[in-house]
Amino acid sequence: MKQPVLNALGHIGRQTLGILAQWGRAGLFLLHLLPALPYSVYRLELLIKQVYFTGVLSLPIILTAGLFVGMVLSLQGYNVLVDFNSEEAVGTMTALSLLRELGPVVAALLFAGRAGSAMTAEIGLMKSTEQLSALEMMAVDPRKFVFAPRFSATLIVMPLLSLMFIAMGILGGYMVAVGWLGVDEGAFWSQMHASVDWREDAVNGIIKSVAFGVLIAVIALFQGEDAVPTSEGVSGATTRTVVQSSLGILALDFVLTAVMF
Amino acid sequence: MSALIEIRDLTFSRAGRKIFDGLSLDVPAGKITAIMGPSGTGKTTLLKLIAGQLSPDSGTIKVNGELVHRMSRRKLYDLRSQMGMLFQSGALLTDLNVFDNVAFPLREHTDLPEVLIRPLVLMKLQAVGLRGARNLKASELSGGMARRVALARAIAMDPSMIFYDEPFVGQDPITMGVLISLIKKLNDSLKLSSVVVSHDVAEVLSIADFACVIANGQVVAEGDSESLYQSESPQVQQFLKGLPDGPVPYHYPVAAFGDDLKTEAS
Amino acid sequence: MTRKQWIEIWVGMFVLMGIIALAVVAFKVSNFQGLQERSSYQVHALFDNIGGLKERAPVKLSGVVIGRVNEIKVDPDTYFAKVSMSIYDDFDQLPIDTSASILTSGLLGDQYIGLNVGADDLFLKEGDRIELVQSAIVLEDLIGQFLTKFADSGE
Numbered sequence: 001m002k003q004p005v006l007n008a009l010g011h012i013g014r015q016t017l018g019i020l021a022q023w024g025r026a027g028l029f030l031l032h033l034l035p036a037l038p039y040s041v042y043r044l045e046l047l048i049k050q051v052y053f054t055g056v057l058s059l060p061i062i063l064t065a066g067l068f069v070g071m072v073l074s075l076q077g078y079n080v081l082v083d084f085n086s087e088e089a090v091g092t093m094t095a096l097s098l099l100r101e102l103g104p105v106v107a108a109l110l111f112a113g114r115a116g117s118a119m120t121a122e123i124g125l126m127k128s129t130e131q132l133s134a135l136e137m138m139a140v141d142p143r144k145f146v147f148a149p150r151f152s153a154t155l156i157v158m159p160l161l162s163l164m165f166i167a168m169g170i171l172g173g174y175m176v177a178v179g180w181l182g183v184d185e186g187a188f189w190s191q192m193h194a195s196v197d198w199r200e201d202a203v204n205g206i207i208k209s210v211a212f213g214v215l216i217a218v219i220a221l222f223q224g225e226d227a228v229p230t231s232e233g234v235s236g237a238t239t240r241t242v243v244q245s246s247l248g249i250l251a252l253d254f255v256l257t258a259v260m261f
Numbered sequence: 262m263s264a265l266i267e268i269r270d271l272t273f274s275r276a277g278r279k280i281f282d283g284l285s286l287d288v289p290a291g292k293i294t295a296i297m298g299p300s301g302t303g304k305t306t307l308l309k310l311i312a313g314q315l316s317p318d319s320g321t322i323k324v325n326g327e328l329v330h331r332m333s334r335r336k337l338y339d340l341r342s343q344m345g346m347l348f349q350s351g352a353l354l355t356d357l358n359v360f361d362n363v364a365f366p367l368r369e370h371t372d373l374p375e376v377l378i379r380p381l382v383l384m385k386l387q388a389v390g391l392r393g394a395r396n397l398k399a400s401e402l403s404g405g406m407a408r409r410v411a412l413a414r415a416i417a418m419d420p421s422m423i424f425y426d427e428p429f430v431g432q433d434p435i436t437m438g439v440l441i442s443l444i445k446k447l448n449d450s451l452k453l454s455s456v457v458v459s460h461d462v463a464e465v466l467s468i469a470d471f472a473c474v475i476a477n478g479q480v481v482a483e484g485d486s487e488s489l490y491q492s493e494s495p496q497v498q499q500f501l502k503g504l505p506d507g508p509v510p511y512h513y514p515v516a517a518f519g520d521d522l523k524t525e526a527s
Numbered sequence: 528m529t530r531k532q533w534i535e536i537w538v539g540m541f542v543l544m545g546i547i548a549l550a551v552v553a554f555k556v557s558n559f560q561g562l563q564e565r566s567s568y569q570v571h572a573l574f575d576n577i578g579g580l581k582e583r584a585p586v587k588l589s590g591v592v593i594g595r596v597n598e599i600k601v602d603p604d605t606y607f608a609k610v611s612m613s614i615y616d617d618f619d620q621l622p623i624d625t626s627a628s629i630l631t632s633g634l635l636g637d638q639y640i641g642l643n644v645g646a647d648d649l650f651l652k653e654g655d656r657i658e659l660v661q662s663a664i665v666l667e668d669l670i671g672q673f674l675t676k677f678a679d680s681g682e
Contacts, residue, residue, distance in 0.1 A: 045531075052534045056541045089632065095556050125355075134352035136314055137345075138366045138414075139338035145369075160545030167548035170556060187590075189555070194585045194592050195637055198559035202552050 026222045033151060033221070036143040040152040046145070050153035054115040055161060061110055062161045063168050069106060070169030073097055074176040078183070087177075088187035092195045094173035095166075099196065099205040100261065103166035105253050108212035111161060112245035116220040119150055120241040123224025124234035132225075147225070151217045158213030159206050166205070204260045211256060212249050219245045265290040265422060265454050266311055271320035272478075273303070273310060280306055282478035283320070288471075293448050293455045295469035297462060299500060299509055302475045304458040305349070308424050311456075312344060313337045342370060345415030345423040349430060351407035353399040353414070359386070360395040363414045370418065385413040389443060405436030409443070416447060422454040423447070429461040437461075441468055462501050474500060476509070567594060567613035568653040572627045572640075577608045578663025579638050580629055586612050586640045593618040596640060612640060614651070622647040626659035638663060 040047050077093040123146065126132050135142045170192075177183040196202070220241045227237035266288035273281045280303035288294045298304055309315045310322055316330040323329070324340060332340065353362045363382045367373060373381075386392040389409040394402070402410060408428060415423055425444065429437050445468045448455045459465040466472060466486040473483035474497050482489055482497045490501060499507030515521065553559035577599060586594035594614035602609040614621070624645030631638050642657075651657070 048535060048538050051538045051541065056537045059541065059544075086632070099552070099556070129350050129355070130348040130352035131354055133309075133314065134346070134348055134354075134411075137312055137341055138369070138418075139341040140366075140369050141338075157541075160542065160548070163545055163548035163552060166556075167551045170551070190590065190592070191632060192556055193558060194587070194639070195632070196557040197583065198553060198557040202557045202559070 022226070025226060026218060029222045029225060030218050033143055033147055036141065036148040037152060039144040040148040043144075043149065046149040047152055047156075050149045051157055054111075054119070054150070054153050055157035058111055058114045058157070058161060059164070061114055062107055062165050065106060065110055066103075066165035066168030067172040069102055069165075070094060070098065070172030070174075071176045073102070073169065074173035075181075077173075078177060078181050087181070087183050088191050089195075090177045090181075090183055091170075091173065091188035091192035094177075095170055095192045095196050096201060098166045098169040098173075099201045101253070101257070103169065104162045104205050104209040104212060105249060107162040107165040108158065108209065108216065108249045109246055111158060111212075112216050112220075112249065113242055115154070115157075116216045116241050116245050117238045119154075119220040120224040120227070121234060121238045123147075123150075123221065124227035124229070124237050127225065127227060128229035128231075128234060147221050150221060154213045154217035154220075155210065158216070159209045162209035163206070200261075207260075208253065208256050211252060215248050215252055216245045219248065264288065265325065266456075267321075267323040267326075268311075269321045269323075271310070271322065272318045273306065273315070274318060275306070279478055281317075281320075284475070284479050286473060286480055286483070288454070288456055290454050291452060292470040293444065293457060293468055295465045295472035296456060296458045296475060297460055297465065297472060297500070298475035300460065303478070304460075304475065305426050307475075308346065308426055308456070308458055312341060312346065312424070342418055343421045345418070345420040347408065347411050347415050347423070347425045347428055349427045351399075351402075351404070351411040353402075353407055353411055355399050357399060358395070359391065359397050359399065359402070359410050362399060362410060363417055366414065366417045382413075382417070385417050386410075388416070388447070389413045390439075405432050405439070408432075408436075408440065412443060412447075416451065416453075419451070420453070422456070425455065425457040425459070427459055428457065429459055429464050437464060444468060460500075462503075476500070566616045568616060568619065569597075569611055569613055570651050570653075570655050570657055571609055571611040572657040572660050573602055573605060573607040573609055574629060574660050574662045575607055576662040576665060577610060577638075578629055578631075578665055580610065580640070580663065581638070584637065584639050586614065586642065588618065588621075588642045588644070593642070610640070619650065619652075621651045623649040623651055623655065624659065625651060625657060626661065627657045628661035629663035631664075 073094045074090055077090045078087055081087045081089055081093065123132075126146065132142045132146065135145060174188065178185045178188055223237040223241045223244075227233045264287040266286075268284060268286040268288075271281045271284040272279070284307075286296075296304055296307065306315065310317055311324065311329065313329040313332065321328055327340075329337070329340070353359075354365065357365065360382055363385055364378050367378050367381060383392055383395070386395055389412050391406060391409055391413065394406065394410070399407065399410075428440050428444070432440065441464055444455060444457065447453060457465050457469065466489070469486060471483070472486055472489055473480050474489065475481070476496045482492045482494050484492075489497060492498065492501075496508045498504070499509060505511050580596065580599065582596055582599055584596045585592045586596065594612050596610055596612045598609075598611040600609055601607070621642065622645040624647040626643045626645065628641050628643070629638055630641040645659075
C-alpha cells in the first residue's frame with residue numbers, strides 16, 4: 001500500500017532535484033560566460049557570422065508572421081470596434097498590441113524555435129564530435145570562440161527582429177483596415193500617433209525583447225553545452241531549448257508586464 | 262630515461278564508478294608510447310587528465326615536471342600549445358574547409374601574415390599527403406582523411422608532444438597502414454614524443470618503443486613489445502591474444518544460469 | 528564575391544532594416560520627439576471635472592495634435608482642476624475666445640483636449656487662460672440623470 005506512494009514521492013523529489021541542479025549549472029554557465037562577452041567585440045567577424053545565422057536567416061519567418069499577425073489583429077479589432085463606431089481606433093489597437101505584447105513575445109517565440117534550437121543543435125553536435133574539446137586542446141577558449149559571439153549576436157538580433165515584426169504587423173494592419181475595410185487613412189495614422197507613447201509603449205517593448213534575447217541565449221547555449229554527446233542527447237536538448245524558452249518567455253512576459261505597465 | 266609525463270597514484274572516478282585506482286606511469290620523452298587496454302578502461306579519460314581537461318580525485322600528473330591540475334588557465338593554455346591531440350573523430354571544425362582548419366591554430370595564436378601562413382599550412386598538408394584536398398569541406402572528407410587533416414592541424418604549431426586517441430578505430434587496412442607510417446615518420450622527423458592510446462594491439466606495438474596495458478584502473482604490464490608478449494599476466498595474455506574468456510569474463514556478471522532459469526519459471 | 532562578403536552585406540542590410548523599423552516605430556507609430564521638445568507656449572484652463580484626462584494627453588484642433596497636456600493640479604483658489612498645456616509655436620494664432628473641451632476618442636478611447644476656435648482678433652499667448660471650457664462627460668452622472676428623469680416621468 002505504502003510503496004507506490006513513496007515511489008511517487010521519490011520520483012517527484014528526484015525530478016525536482018534534477019531541475020534545481022540544472023538551473024544551478026545554467027547559472028554557473030552564465031557566470032563563467034559573462035567575462036568572455038566583451039571578447040565578441042574584438043572578434044567582429046565571428047559576431048557578424050552569428051548575426052547572419054541567427055538574424056538574417058530568421059527574417060523570412062519573422063516578416064511573414066508579423067504581416068499575418070498584424071492583419072488578424074486589425075480584422076478582429078475592426079469587428080469589435082465597429083460596434084462602438086470607433087473603427088478608426090483599429091490602428092491604435094493594432095499598434096499597442098504589437099508594441100506591448102505580441103511583437104516582443106511572438107518574435108521571441110519564433111526566434112527560439114528557429115534560431116535557439118539551431119544553436120543548441122550546433123553546439124551539441126560540436127560537443128559530440130569533440131570539437132569543443134579540440135578547441136580546448138588547441139588552447140582556444142570555447143567560451144570566447146563559440147559561446148560569446150552567439151550570446152552577443154542574440155542580444156543584438158532579438159530587438160531588431162522584434163522591431164521588424166512590429167513594423168510588418170502595422171503594415172499588415174494598415175493593409176486590412178485601410179485597404180480592405182475602408183477605415184479612413186488619416187484617422188488610422190493620427191489616432192495611432194496620438195495614443196501610442198514612445199517611452200511608455202515602444203521603449204518598454206524593446207526592453208522586453210532584449211530580456212527575451214538574454215533568456216533564449218542562456219537556455220540555448222547552456223542546453224547545447226549540457227547535452228549528452230549522442231544523437232538522442234542532442235535531439236533531447238534541442239527539444240528542451242524550445243520548450244523551456246517558450247515557457248520562460250511567457251512567464252517572463254507576465255513579470256515584465258506587471259512591473260512595466 | 263627522462264620522463265616527460267609522470268603519473269603517480271592517480272585515482273579518478275566518474276558517475277560513481279572508479280576508473281583509475283592508484284595508477285602510476287612514466288611516459289618517456291622522444292619516444293612512441295602505447296597505452297593499451299580493453300574498451301571502457303578509460304584510456305581517453307587518461308589523455309584528458311594529462312591535458313588538464315579533467316582533474317584527478319587524488320594523485321599527481323606532472324608534465325615537464327609541473328603539476329597539470331594546479332596550473333592557472335593561462336599556464337595550462339601555454340602548456341597545451343606544446344601539445345597536439347588527435348581525436349578519435351578528427352574533431353575538425355565543421356564550418357571551415359581543410360586549409361582553414363589547419364590554419365586555425367596559427368591564426369588564433371600567432372600574428373603571422375597570410376603570406377606566411379599559406380606555405381606553413383601547405384607544408385603540414387604535404388606531410389600528411391592531402392595538399393590536394395585543401396579546398397574540401399570538413400564534411401566531405403572520409404574518416405581516414407579527416408584524421409590525417411586533424412593530424413596536420415595537431416602539428417601546425419610544432420608541438421613537442423602529440424597524443425593519439427584511438428587513431429586506428431574503424432579504418433580500412435590501407436588507411437591504417439598510412440596512419441601507422443605517419444605516426445612513426447612524424448615522431449622521428451619532428452623529434453616529438455608521441456602517446457598512442459589504442460586497443461589495436463598488433464598495429465600499435467609495431468611502432469611503439471614502450472607500451473603499457475591498463476586494466477582494472479591500474480597498469481598491469483609495461484615494457485617494450487617483446488617483454489609484453491612474454492608477460493605471464495593472464496590479463497595481458499588475454500588482451501594481446503584476444504581470447505574471449507579469461508580474467509575479463511565473457512559473461513556480464515550474473516547468477517548461475519541454472520538458478521536463473523529456475524527463478525524465471527517459478 | 529566571396530561567401531564572407533555576402534554574409535557581411537546581408538548583415539549590413541539586416542541592421543539597416545532594423546533601424547528603419549525603429550524609425551517607423553519612433554516617428555510614424557509613436558510620438559517620439561527626439562531629445563528636444565518642440566518649442567511651444569503655455570496656456571491653461573480650469574475644469575470642474577477632468578474625468579480620466581492624463582498628463583501627456585494630446586491637445587487637438589480639428590483632430591490635429593497641436594500640443595500636449597503637461598500638468599494637472601487643483602487650483603488652490605477655485606478648487607477647480609487646473610490643466611496646463613503646451614501648444615506648439617506653429618499654432619500661435621489661436622483666437623483668445625477659443626474654447627477647450629475634454630473629449631474621448633471613440634466610446635472607450637483615451638481622453639484628450641479638443642479646442643474649438645473662436646472669432647476674436649486677439650490671439651492666445653504665453654500664460655493665458657482659456658476661459659470657455661466644457662468638462663469631461665462622466666458616464667455615471669449621465670446614467671444618474673437619465674435614471675432620475677426616468678423615475679420622474681414614471682410618476
